[in-house]
Amino acid sequence: MATADEGGGSRAGRPGRPRSESRRAAILSAAGDLMMEGGLRAATMEAIAARAGVSKATVYKWWPSRGAVALEGFVRRAAGCWTPPAGAGAVQSLRFLVVAAVRLFTTTPAGPLMRSLAADAQSDPEIARALREQWLGPRRAVAAEVIRRGMREGELRAGLDVEATLDLLFAPVYYRLLLGHAPLTEEFAAACVDQLMAGVRAVPAETGGEARP
Structure with missing residues (x-):
């Protein structure tokens, strides 16, 4: 007789991926909701598993720690604010990304949550690592590609220090x-x-090839 496993599907050959992905999505949704409702303290492994309707062992199959799953759930909830408008130039896209971050922090519980996470990260290496990997890293990658595209297309000056520009933004x-x-x-x-x-910004050349002051 076929038996179900935590990864989804049965051991008798029924495809497990759809069920597994459904469970993973439910866990991330639960983690994101708990983070937005009560911060990291509310997003315990027990609470995440209970809200998602899975066991703690299932959560640990995909994430090594509470900080990792909680941050990924939070990132998923906030993902919409990190997609620049289609067809936007580099300057417009960068303005969108920075303004969207402010809107997220000031109109949702994400602002107080980020302050709490930043404070906890000073003494908790797990949270610090998850914050860098789940939150900062992906968002910096999006903005970094916008900057590189702006340089390639001549909208931004060539040779910019991308990392320094990101920090300044x-x-x-x-x-x-x-x-x-x-x-x-x-x-x-x-x-x-x-x-x-x-x-x-790239400086347009005057007629005759000299750059504007």
Whole structure:
């Protein structure tokens, strides 16, 4: 008689992938919801498994730790704000990404959650690693490709230090988010991008081949 396993499907040959993917999606959805509702403290392995309707062993099959699954669930919930408009140029795309980050942090529970995660990461290597790998890494990769495309297409100056440009783009957002010394607004984010772009845009050549001052 066929028996079901935690990976989905049965051991008698029935395809397991759809069921496995369904369970994985349910776990990520549960983790994301719990993170948005109560932060990392609420997203325990027990709570995630219970809400997803699976065992803790099933969760551990895909993620090595609570921090990893919780961050991935949160990232999945926030994924929509990291897709620039189709056909947008590099400058427009970068402005979109920075402003979208501010909108996420100021109009959803993601702002307080990010402050809590950043604080916890100082003393918890697991959370610090998950934050870098699940949150910062993928988002920096998206923006980095926009910068490289801008250089290739002549919209941005050639030879930019991509990593430094990324820090200059997003650091003001996290600075105000974490320290709260001034309001974090979309207008502020757009102004930061515009000022940075004034320095990194490609300079059109005047007639005769000389660059504008």
